[in-house]
Amino acid sequence: GAVVSQHPSRVICKSGTSVKIECRSLDFQATTMFWYRQFPKQSLMLMATSNEGSKATYEQGVEKDKFLINHASLTLSTLTVTSAHPEDSSFYICSAPRSRGPTSYEQYFGPGTRLTVT
Amino acid sequence: AQSVAQPEDQVNVAEGNPLTVKCTYSVSGNPYLFWYVQYPNRGLQFLLKYITGDNLVKGSYGFEAEFNKSQTSFHLKKPSALVSDSALYFCAVRPYSGSARQLTFGSGTQLTVLP
Numbered sequence: 001g002a003v004v005s006q007h008p009s010r011v012i013c014k015s016g017t018s019v020k021i022e023c024r025s026l027d028f029q030a031t032t033m034f035w036y037r038q039f040p041k042q043s044l045m046l047m048a049t050s051n052e053g054s055k056a057t058y059e060q061g062v063e064k065d066k067f068l069i070n071h072a073s074l075t076l077s078t079l080t081v082t083s084a085h086p087e088d089s090s091f092y093i094c095s096a097p098r099s100r101g102p103t104s105y106e107q108y109f110g111p112g113t114r115l116t117v118t
Numbered sequence: 119a120q121s122v123a124q125p126e127d128q129v130n131v132a133e134g135n136p137l138t139v140k141c142t143y144s145v146s147g148n149p150y151l152f153w154y155v156q157y158p159n160r161g162l163q164f165l166l167k168y169i170t171g172d173n174l175v176k177g178s179y180g181f182e183a184e185f186n187k188s189q190t191s192f193h194l195k196k197p198s199a200l201v202s203d204s205a206l207y208f209c210a211v212r213p214y215s216g217s218a219r220q221l222t223f224g225s226g227t228q229l230t231v232l233p
Contacts, residue, residue: 006161034220043208043225044162093161095221107221109154109162 003027004096006110013084013117021079021113023050023094029074030096035067038091038112050077084117091115120145122211124224131199132232139194139227141183141209151192152210152221153183162208168192179203199231 003026013019023033031052036044048069049057056069066088068080081088094110121144131137143149150169154162166177173185183194192209206228210221 004161041206041226041228043223046220046222049220091159095162106164107152108164111161112159114159 004094004108004110006092006094006113008113009111010114011116013115015085015117016083018080018082019084019115021081021092021094021115023077023079023096023110025075025096025098025108028096028098030077030098031074032097033071033077034095034097034107035069035077035079036093036095038093040091044093047079052077081115084115086117089115089117120149120211120213120222122209122222122224124207124209124227126227127225128228128230130230130232133201134198137194137196137199137203137229137231139207139209139229141192141194141224142190143192143209143211144190145211145213147213149192150212151183151185153177153181153192153194154208154210156206156208156226165194165207201231201233204229204231 005024007022033050035047037047038044046059047062050069050071052071052074058064066082071077091112091114093112095107097107123142152167153165155165156162165181166175168175168185176182181196183192185192206226208226209224212221
């Protein structure tokens with residue numbers, strides 16, 4: 001089946017530094033990918049929609065200059081957390097929809113990246 | 119706007135007993151409904167989905183869900199719970215038609231199956 005990978009799975013960084021998280025679709029092309037953030041024991045909150053070849057679409061309240069998204073190819077989207085602060089510590093999950101026809105698709109989730117900012 | 123409600127933060131059930139995790143939704147038009155499971159520090163795993171057709175949907179690991187249009191519900195069920203079913207369960211929805219592809223998730227229900 002389709003697989004979405006994320007790298008790294010865990011990262012610890014110091015406050016003020018930047019961290020890049022990669023999301024790859026391994027056996028299908030994804031013109032769109034989604035980035036979610038999840039706090040402990042809470043639901044996934046959509047941060048942004050990553051679009052190949054164009055700018056990402058950010059949800060209300062998400063700082064686009066802080067969470068930089070680049071959809072460089074049909075299989076890769078990156079999320080860069082710039083000038084990270086401890087409150088950015090969270091579990092970040094990406095997903096990619098795979099079309100199954102004109103009106104249906106399967107959405108595949110990456111395993112997540114645990115970011116800890118010290 | 120679409121929304122999903124999971125009214126129970128926590129569900130406890132004894133091993134071998136049937137389990138139900140509740141979900142209600144609100145969406146314009148026909149819904150496209152999903153259940154996902156998440157184990158600690160892991161991404162989401164797909165369990166099952168409802169698109170159209172039979173209201174009872176069977177999925178992975180013996181789970182099933184029943185779509186009830188009049189009650190706008192999509193409860194997850196399993197006839198006999200296993201300790202290994204203990205995890206965080208999310209219900210999600212998107213409109214069946216239209217260009218939006220992102221899912222809206224419920225708040226999640228922590229299922230604990232007691233041995």
